[in-house]
Amino acid sequence: MSKRVLILSSSLREHSNSDMMADAFAEGARAAGHDVEKIRLSGKEIRFCQGCLACQNTKRCVIHDDADDIVQNHMLGADVLVFATPIYYYEMSGQMKTLLDRADPLYPADYRFRExxxxxxxxxxxxxxWKRAASGLEGWIECFPEAKLCGVVFGGGYTQAGSIRDSACLQKAYEAGKSL
Ligand SMILES: Cc1cc2nc3c(=O)[nH]c(=O)nc-3n(C[C@H](O)[C@H](O)[C@H](O)COP(=O)(O)O)c2cc1C
Structure with missing residues (x-):
């Protein structure tokens, strides 16, 4: 069965290594017949969650920026969520964490994602x-009991932009996408 796969790629730099992993995953998922969309957070306006919790009643965020659009029009209807991130100080990127916080309207909503x-x-x-980044993401997933972390693909040893090109971990990302 074809799944709606949403890839959220959080690196802001050009020729990003994690974004290349995202492209490889997308290619694999498309090869398996899934409906794949990738959104790069680069260039998006994603403001911090204000913590007002209004979304827990309204299922909408009071901030109307690109995060609101991503959450309502892309994350809510996806079957599979894929987060691509550079590791910053042994954690996920701040922009990815900010998006996870802004996804709080999904908590009371009829979200579809399971993987x-x-x-x-x-x-x-x-x-x-990468362990702490996975652990942080698992903390978010714990709040969505229907969903679970189904896989992590790690590309280690790549400092310079684009240095991950032609590496075995891109193949691993492709295979992970293909196995959906
Ligand atoms: C602010 C900052 C913090 C970083 N912290 C780590 C780190 O804790 N461990 C590590 O292995 N690499 C660290 N790096 C290196 C990046 O993870 C690495 O360059 C990665 O390939 C970036 O992915 P990208 O090309 O998708 O942005 C850091 C880079 C930056 C800019």
Whole structure:
């Protein structure tokens, strides 16, 4: 069955390594017949959650920016959410975390997503580089009991933009997308 797959790519730099992982995942998912959309957070206006909790009654955010559009018109209807992030200080990027906070209107809503994936790129190769990012994402997923973290693809050892090109981890990202 074809799934609606939404990839949220959070690196702001050009020739981003994690964005290349996102493209590889998308290619695999398309090859498997899924309906894939990728949104880059670069150039988007994504303001911080104000913590007013109005969305818990209205299912809408009081801030009308690009995050509001992403949450309402893309995340809400997706079957699979894929987050691509550079590792910053052993965590997900701030822009990804800000989007997760802004996705609070999904909490009381009839969200569809059941599968979540993480694609992470880092300078270091050790698993310790991505574990906290996965743990942070799992904290968010815990609030959506129908969903679970189904996979993490890690690209370690890539500092310079584009250095992940032609690497085996792009193949891993492709395979993860294809296996949906
Ligand atoms: C602010 C900042 C913090 C970083 N912290 C880490 C880190 O804790 N561990 C690590 O392995 N790499 C770290 N890096 C390196 C990036 O994760 C690496 O360059 C990665 O390939 C960037 O992905 P991107 O090209 O998708 O933006 C950091 C880079 C920046 C700019």
């Amino acid at each position: 979540v994936y993480l694609l992470a790129a880092a300078a270091e190769e050790e698993d310790s580089a």
